[in-house]
Amino acid sequence: IRAAQAAAHRFMTAMAGDLPGYEAALRALHAADRAGFDAAMTAWPADIAGHARRLAAAAFGEGTSEKGQSS
Template sequence: MTQTCTAFLGTTRLAHGTPAELIATLSGQEQGVLVFDDATGRPVDLDWRGLAPIPQESEAPRRRGRPKLGVTAREVTLLPRQWDWLAQQPGGASQALRRLVDEARKTDGGRTAKRAAHERAYRVMSALGGDLPGFEEASRLLFADRLEAFAAAMAAWPADVRNHVFELAQPSVED
């Protein structure tokens, strides 16, 4: 999946696209520009010299797993009784855990996607609109999942901020 970002100067939306597209579009006018990852709402530091984005966190070295299948080995901490139960499951612990995760995802009802959307919207709205009127009320309404009232609470905000934050507050297919 390609990373997309949105760039703001103050409360004005300047551009939207991949980090490379933003660098090409905004080169020479990057002073004071804030760039946000559209998937997470986190700020992105771009290398305005035209190079790749500067990573926010160092990526862990590739480890065991089946990379071609998308399988990644990670550590899981469980109690002894939980390990004992997993050891008794057909197909082993990994297969049992995959089944449990898939079942939980099916019964999630979109709660995880909604929470991710609210967190991403909050990150951007606090960076761009933390001083705007009604920020606290809008925040409460966002996390209460009252999106119509949330939109109304942001009515006096600059259109670019209001529209982008409301768009981010909507759960996406990828969430």
């Protein structure tokens, strides 16, 4: 979880630090508030918000299942 938070935080600081909702998105990321995270990024360009979501997925407990893995 911490690694995902750190990766998303670094990306967001570099690419979205001047965008509206940046601080709120960071607070939501570190509070594990997925709804708040998504809401804070509504005015962001889709590619930046999408990449931030992918980086942060594990911080929200997503992408941790074995779905898609073959046995």
